[in-house]
Amino acid sequence: MALQIGARAGQSSARSLPRALATQLGPLVFKRHKSGPYGYTQAKALVYSKYGEPSEVLSLHTHSISPSLPSGSLLLRTLASPINPADINQIQGVYPVKPPFTSLLGTSAPSAVGGNEGCFEVVSVGSNIKSVTKGDWVIMKNTGFGTWRTHTLAEEKDILKIDSKEGLTAVQVGTVSVNPCTAYRMLKDFEEMREGDWFIQNGANSGVGRAAIQLGRQWGLKSINIIRDRPDAAATEAMKNELLELGATKVVTENELMDQGFKEQVKDWTIGGREQVKVGLNCVGGKPTSALMKCLSPSGHLITYGGMSKQPLSLPVSALIFKDIKFSGFWVSRWSDAHPDDKKTTVEEVLEMTRKGTFKDIPVQEVRWDWGTEESTLKEAVQGTLGGFRAGKGVFIYGDT
Ligand SMILES: NC(=O)c1ccc[n+]([C@@H]2O[C@H](COP(=O)([O-])OP(=O)(O)OC[C@H]3O[C@@H](n4cnc5c(N)ncnc54)[C@H](OP(=O)(O)O)[C@@H]3O)[C@@H](O)[C@H]2O)c1
CATH class of the missing domain: 3.40.50.720 (NAD(P)-binding Rossmann-like Domain)
Known part of the structure; x- marks a missing residue:
């Protein structure tokens, strides 16, 4: 987390290019988001810098992550992250876990990233990382990490590796650690x-x-x-x-x-x-x-x-x-912070039931998050979460990011 290299709020990937190269590549540049110039990963995150209603305080922030991965870090790509009621309470400032507002992503005011749960794919690992390799799926060990983001850096202590992703979807893995564990x-x-x-x-x-x-x-x-x-x-x-x-x-x-x-x-x-x-x-x-x-x-x-x-x-x-x-x-x-090993066992047990078909998926309202997805679309999906009689839980599904 401490190692993100940020751009200013609203800054596009093209602006961080040297002028000559940007001119040469022209409009193509705007499509180069996964891997920017010099291998920088272009990332987006839904952030907030003060507490309030999600529709008022959330903003979509673009930043870049350096290709020179520190030896103890992992680069993760988000596959799916749900919008749970507690995530809204957290943004409103009425939830006990309050991620600190920091300047790590280069936002104009210190900010935190929304969301607490999700399924991530390991994109690359630093030289000291032994427990996971490229392509593995992981979830966050604790709440408060900030999961509404296309990519992130993490450390081994932040993650729980899913033993096998076989027979599972990213939504199943991304929604296992809060509700089923509870x-x-x-x-x-x-x-x-x-x-x-x-x-x-x-x-x-x-x-x-x-x-x-x-x-x-x-x-x-x-x-x-x-x-x-x-x-x-x-x-x-x-x-x-x-x-x-x-x-x-x-x-x-x-x-x-x-x-x-x-x-x-x-x-x-x-x-x-x-x-x-x-x-x-x-x-x-x-x-x-x-x-x-x-x-x-x-x-x-x-x-x-x-x-x-x-x-x-x-x-x-x-x-x-x-x-x-x-x-x-x-x-x-509180339970998962106190019992990380039990969390791992519980998660794996529920995922095994999911594989066997004895634990069915929750109804989901998928919110596709592509590189070009408008900030308003993402914010509306978050704001609607506390309304009653919903057809399913909102889950960000990351596509072309
Ligand atoms: N303590 C914990 O560790 C923990 C862990 C997970 C969840 N939770 C809490 O558990 C609750 C459910 O979370 P979830 O993710 O399972 O929810 P969810 O899937 O998003 O479903 C929301 C539920 O809340 C009901 N609801 C909405 N507005 C309501 C109202 N005004 N009065 C009564 N019921 C209302 C909905 O019923 P309708 O369909 O009738 O609207 C639905 O059953 C939330 O309060 C959440 O914060 C706590």
Whole structure:
């Protein structure tokens, strides 16, 4: 990271050429982006220099990376990087991980690059790098690296190598480390879940929710999945069926959850409560989460990992006193920083399920990022992320860069 050679904001690759050469090459120069004059890699990144709404603070910055790679560095080309809700919160300045604003990319004001997750291909390696070679796929070890960029320099400590890219797509690899890992650890690390146990979750159609459904099914767990009512009944039914096909045991809407009789319904599904609803996964908050909490079995555990409704949680004292419900939070960044080896194992396990076809892709809205893609197209894709009822997660797919 410390070794990027920057150009000024908005500077094109042609401007960094000697005048005589630029004149000689004429318009062709503008197409020479992958490898510029003297082997410089021409790169672009979505950067921000102050916190705010992505549409207001993001800008597309062009810079170049020197061909003389330091011995401990790798040059990476980005293949796919998703736009997750937390990425927006980070740009808004309300997320605990705040990458420092630096001048490394030569932006007019110190800046950070957006995005936290992605799949990268190794383009070249410094002479001291032994763990990866050209063509390998890697992901970032920690959040905060800045993944919305066409190329980057990294060091070995920054990356996790994917053992084999065979049978995988860049989107699958680029979206494995946040949502599937979150679902996996929440189901494994808080309660001893045995075959036949239940969990209940809201945001069930989210990336995390879909991962929990699929992992739960493979581990013999039953699940009650809550989605928001869609604008029309047919769309709600279609969403229910989609999640049932993924392996959900039951899918209900928020309105059905809030119905007085729902607790009895759960009792019925769990054979009078003999089967236990041990874990609740919450990424929504507000009143629907209080209703979800009531469905947990005595000594159940509510794990909160998101707050999409921006509504606070209210905990009935009876849940603590009489039902001994436990409340925890989970943050995948904290977990992966503390357990890098477990992150690698979890990622590889999910990718193996993906290869075998037992872990299906999330719905994706691809945003193609070519060299000529307009800044506005990229910014709009980011800004739209926190809107509800989306057809899929936005993922930058890097083409002609
Ligand atoms: N703590 C962690 O380590 C961690 C890790 C990963 C994710 N997360 C969090 O988990 C949540 C889901 O992330 P994701 O990437 O899986 O999401 P995603 O795939 O982008 O899906 C967004 C989900 O949020 C729901 N949603 C959107 N606006 C909502 C609102 N106003 N009220 C209730 N639900 C709303 C959507 O439901 P509709 O389709 O009905 O709009 C959808 O289920 C986010 O809050 C994210 O920050 C936390």
